[in-house]
Amino acid sequence: MDEHNEILAALVGQPNSGKSTVFNYLTGLHQTVANYPGVTVVKKSGHYHDGKRHIEVVDLPGTYSLTSYSQEERVTRDFLLLERPEVVVIVIDASNLRRHLYFVFQLLELQIPLVICLNMMDIAHRRGFSIDIAELEKVLGVPVIPANGRTGEGLEELRRQINIISAKHDHESPVTWKVNYGALEPLIEEFDKILSQKEPLVQDFPTRWLAVKLLENDREARRIIQHHTHDKDWEPLLESCVKKVEDYEKQSGDSPRKTIASSRNTLAETIEKQTVQRTFVPHRNSDTLDLILCHPFLGLISVAAVMFITFQLAFNLADGWTWFPWINEAGVFEWNTPLGVVDSIFSIWIPALLDSCFHLPEGDLHSLIYDGVIAGIGGVLTFVPTIFFIFLFISILEQSGYIARVVVVLDRLMRFFGLHGQSILPMILGGGIVGGCALPAVMATRSMREQRERILTIMVVPLMNCGAKVPVFALLISAFFLEYQGLILAAIILISWTIALIVASVLGKLFIGGEPSPLVIELPTYQVPGLRDMLFTAGLQSWWFVKKAGTIILAVNVFLWVLMYYPRPADPNTDAATQLANSYAAQMGRVFEPASQYAGFDWRDNVALIGGFAAKEVIVSTMATMYGIETENENDEEDNENSTNETEIENDINGIGSVDKPEEENILKEPVDVQGKGLTMELEEIKTDNLDIQGKRLAIRLRAEAGWTPLKAFVFILFVMIYNPCLATCAVIWRETGHIKYMLMTMAYTNGLAFLVAVMVYQLALFLTGHL
Amino acid sequence: MIANIDSPTPEIAFRSEKVDYLCHFSEGQSGTIVDLILEPELQGRLMGMGLFTGTRFRVLQGGNASKTKPSSRPILLAIGNTRIAIGHSIASKILVEK
Ligand SMILES: Nc1nc2c(ncn2[C@@H]2O[C@H](COP(=O)(O)OP(=O)(O)OP(=O)(O)O)[C@@H](O)[C@H]2O)c(=O)[nH]1
Ligand SMILES: [Mg+2]
Numbered sequence A: 001m002d003e004h005n006e007i008l009a010a011l012v013g014q015p016n017s018g019k020s021t022v023f024n025y026l027t028g029l030h031q032t033v034a035n036y037p038g039v040t041v042v043k044k045s046g047h048y049h050d051g052k053r054h055i056e057v058v059d060l061p062g063t064y065s066l067t068s069y070s071q072e073e074r075v076t077r078d079f080l081l082l083e084r085p086e087v088v089v090i091v092i093d094a095s096n097l098r099r100h101l102y103f104v105f106q107l108l109e110l111q112i113p114l115v116i117c118l119n120m121m122d123i124a125h126r127r128g129f130s131i132d133i134a135e136l137e138k139v140l141g142v143p144v145i146p147a148n149g150r151t152g153e154g155l156e157e158l159r160r161q162i163n164i165i166s167a168k169h170d171h172e173s174p175v176t177w178k179v180n181y182g183a184l185e186p187l188i189e190e191f192d193k194i195l196s197q198k199e200p201l202v203q204d205f206p207t208r209w210l211a212v213k214l215l216e217n218d219r220e221a222r223r224i225i226q227h228h229t230h231d232k233d234w235e236p237l238l239e240s241c242v243k244k245v246e247d248y249e250k251q252s253g254d255s256p257r258k259t260i261a262s263s264r265n266t267l268a269e270t271i272e273k274q275t276v277q278r279t280f281v282p283h284r285n286s287d288t289l290d291l292i293l294c295h296p297f298l299g300l301i302s303v304a305a306v307m308f309i310t311f312q313l314a315f316n317l318a319d320g321w322t323w324f325p326w327i328n329e330a331g332v333f334e335w336n337t338p339l340g341v342v343d344s345i346f347s348i349w350i351p352a353l354l355d356s357c358f359h360l361p362e363g364d365l366h367s368l369i370y371d372g373v374i375a376g377i378g379g380v381l382t383f384v385p386t387i388f389f390i391f392l393f394i395s396i397l398e399q400s401g402y403i404a405r406v407v408v409v410l411d412r413l414m415r416f417f418g419l420h421g422q423s424i425l426p427m428i429l430g431g432g433i434v435g436g437c438a439l440p441a442v443m444a445t446r447s448m449r450e451q452r453e454r455i456l457t458i459m460v461v462p463l464m465n466c467g468a469k470v471p472v473f474a475l476l477i478s479a480f481f482l483e484y485q486g487l488i489l490a491a492i493i494l495i496s497w498t499i500a501l502i503v504a505s506v507l508g509k510l511f512i513g514g515e516p517s518p519l520v521i522e523l524p525t526y527q528v529p530g531l532r533d534m535l536f537t538a539g540l541q542s543w544w545f546v547k548k549a550g551t552i553i554l555a556v557n558v559f560l561w562v563l564m565y566y567p568r569p570a571d572p573n574t575d576a577a578t579q580l581a582n583s584y585a586a587q588m589g590r591v592f593e594p595a596s597q598y599a600g601f602d603w604r605d606n607v608a609l610i611g612g613f614a615a616k617e618v619i620v621s622t623m624a625t626m627y628g629i630e631t632e633n634e635n636d637e638e639d640n641e642n643s644t645n646e647t648e649i650e651n652d653i654n655g656i657g658s659v660d661k662p663e664e665e666n667i668l669k670e671p672v673d674v675q676g677k678g679l680t681m682e683l684e685e686i687k688t689d690n691l692d693i694q695g696k697r698l699a700i701r702l703r704a705e706a707g708w709t710p711l712k713a714f715v716f717i718l719f720v721m722i723y724n725p726c727l728a729t730c731a732v733i734w735r736e737t738g739h740i741k742y743m744l745m746t747m748a749y750t751n752g753l754a755f756l757v758a759v760m761v762y763q764l765a766l767f768l769t770g771h772l
Numbered sequence B: 001m002i003a004n005i006d007s008p009t010p011e012i013a014f015r016s017e018k019v020d021y022l023c024h025f026s027e028g029q030s031g032t033i034v035d036l037i038l039e040p041e042l043q044g045r046l047m048g049m050g051l052f053t054g055t056r057f058r059v060l061q062g063g064n065a066s067k068t069k070p071s072s073r074p075i076l077l078a079i080g081n082t083r084i085a086i087g088h089s090i091a092s093k094i095l096v097e098k
Helices: A019-027 A071-083 A094-108 A121-126 A133-140 A155-169 A182-195 A199-204 A207-215 A219-227 A234-252 A256-275 A285-293 A298-319 A338-358 A364-381 A384-400 A402-416 A421-432 A438-447 A451-463 A470-480 A482-512 A531-565 A576-581 A584-599 A603-614 A617-633 A637-652 A662-669 A677-688 A697-704 A710-722 A727-737 A740-768 B040-048
Strands: A006-013 A044-050 A053-059 A087-093 A114-119 A129-131 A144-146 A276-278 A324-327 A333-336 A520-522 B019-021 B030-036 B056-061 B075-079 B082-086 B094-097
Touching: A006 A019, A006 A071, A006 A094, A006 A155, A019 A044, A019 A053, A019 A087, A019 A114, A019 A155, A044 A155, A053 A155, A087 A094, A087 A155, A094 A114, A094 A121, A094 A129, A094 A256, A094 B040, A114 A133, A114 A155, A121 A129, A133 A144, A133 A256, A144 A155, A182 A207, A182 A234, A182 A256, A199 A207, A207 A219, A207 A234, A207 A256, A219 A234, A234 A256, A256 A276, A256 B040, A285 A298, A285 A402, A285 B056, A285 B082, A298 A338, A298 A384, A298 A402, A298 A482, A324 A338, A333 A338, A338 A364, A338 A384, A364 A531, A364 A617, A384 A402, A384 A470, A384 A531, A402 A421, A402 A482, A402 A520, A402 B082, A421 A438, A421 A451, A421 A482, A438 A451, A438 A727, A451 A482, A451 A727, A451 A740, A470 A482, A470 A617, A470 A697, A470 A710, A482 A710, A482 A740, A520 B040, A531 A584, A531 A603, A531 A617, A584 A603, A584 A740, A603 A617, A603 A710, A617 A697, A710 A740, A727 A740, B030 B040
Parallel strands: A006 A053, A006 A087, A087 A114, A114 A144
Antiparallel strands: A044 A053, A129 A276, A324 A333, A520 B082, B019 B094, B030 B056, B030 B094, B056 B075, B075 B082
16 A cells, blocks of 8 residues: 555536535535535535545535636636645536536546546436446546435445545556547647657646647646746747647638537547436426526516525524423423523523522622623524524525526526626525625625626625624514514515615626626526535534634623723712713714714614624624613613603604504513513513514513614614625625725725615604604 | 547538527527537536537527517526526527527
């Protein structure tokens, strides 16, 4: 056996062939898997051990060919040429052999150590294909491993082959394999001969491959040749190549590129005929389904219906239906909602446990732990069930193959606004259906070829409702629009899309220019979503959220607690209201109040929104801390004055949603003793009344707060939807566009627009209801 | 090893009655690709998806035979086992034969 214990194996293949699925199996990691072409946009690595050997596996972005026209093709090709992996596993779709062989040939020509993972054998069988594996191996001259990435069938054999090939690699040169390019052969041979005289080139690259690439007019190949030779001799070669290509075009009436592609395709066709037999041709119901799902009108209705049902289910499973077995604080078994369970853990069980273990005296440390740490983490973690179920359903949509159909249906609409059907995926990833993250979404635009739409998409992605904004929405919906949950959520989605599309259109026309690039997308086979992948996707997203909650959010929350808790008053008898009103946080919030009051936001809301600059998750926890600390401020005269005004407005405004349950009105009218028994009583009251409540203490607290009305809640939702992307997203926008100006433009327009929209809606509503 | 296949020299029936742009094909119609009059990147991508000169296809949806009022809907093509959606602007640059 080989002495080398460090092996680099690369996974390559066309989009959606199952590379990430195979990667996950081999490494035990969980790279995102979805039934949509172009999901993996950056290479990702993992590893496994085989005896003493450490095998590093790299999952590369899917590419349709290995030219150098698009970014992911270059990433893949450069990786193969520069990193020189010991083994290259090419994952191909057995049910589409001809097309994938066309890609295989391009790798075979690179003369790299290859093993073919003939994936999706289950689909091939279902479609009536029977493949002669031995014959295929013979024709191609490389090992072919039939596999099913979903069940793991064949993947142990793939591991074995990786081992064998990597061991061989040091001693034997890989097979030299050629496609016959017919009329182009004399030219190829001529270039090959010239190129093979140059030592540095011969060592690093197969010269026949370079010769073919020169005829394809491949820029990278020309660069390679120039780079590897400082000798001016190469200029005449490149010039003569251009001339010969022109001559060929004149003579044959076709470009060498087309001839090369045709030769490969013809060969793929021949090999397919030689190795594949069709035993039966099943009826394709999926074509009938596509007629509906891709139909311009029926398709749109389907998109709306699917999104609505998906999110109703997700929200109800998280916090509508009491299906989760739980022991309540009285020690009695009950059916609760998952969100209710998390809430009871953080608001009852953990404080009770701490009380019984540590008996902390009231003071700085007590406040830090209870109000800063536990309230902060609890406030964020209560949303994990919602995030989990939303992603569970998004995963179903992605894996079923439906998302690609959504792209087709929405393409024309997107084009109208200067975007591309392909902008849909980043926008959905960024929270187009609510829940997601702008950061990977911005990165997912890499698969978009046209710079124009890519930049536009990047700039509007932050307007989507990422997972971190969901807690704010869920909080305010449960506090003020409980009766209209689904409707308000649909409105949020609709408004954010409308704003994003208008912004894209304006930015596109004013700052970017050009025309949107055309749509070409493969519609993947419909698949029944795999439970494992669904759970992993949902679990991964929730974990990501928790991790963030445990780190940045906690840190920001403690920092905000410091801002709110300090400076401590000189007189220890100072009441909490006065202390808070003099805190650093209040001072910061007040700086913005003269402007923000036009949108209805007071200094406390400003503090929460400032926290949201770092990460949107912070908004809810900051509000929890802000409003939790300020409980003694209940009888503040100013607040009571507002209370009457705002309650009237609330009753007047129709369409935004109003609170009409008598129990809830009681809460609004009666001062709440949040720290003591008052709040617990109300929570129980609401629960026994069986209202569909999000179980959020903060929601109750806000509803009891004089300054908060459904109007303000709605305006707050709008502001959070539009304003500044989180710091991490800003940084990624800068990195992905390569220009700080796009980041600054995004920050400028989001904040400006958020303020404008918030003030306009707030003032208009006040005006229309006669409160201005 | 050398796979002994000669490159095909497609006989393009330019200006023949049967040749038209893909966007003028209507639902259910089948045909053969004659030429992709596209920039190299798009051409490469379509070829990677299995669209070559001589490839047989069937229009599953979209398209419009009317030349005066062509539809701008994406066209759904069936090529072997592959299903591809192509925007109108590309479909109007693909020459096909009935
Ligand atoms: N039926 C079946 N489905 C599979 C198999 N392997 C993968 N899939 C599914 O095919 C889809 C695509 O798989 P991915 O692993 O995301 O494909 P990929 O090659 O990484 O795709 P990109 O990252 O977009 O290039 C997913 O829905 C997988 O669950 C298989 O052997 N059989
Ligand atoms: Mg992938």
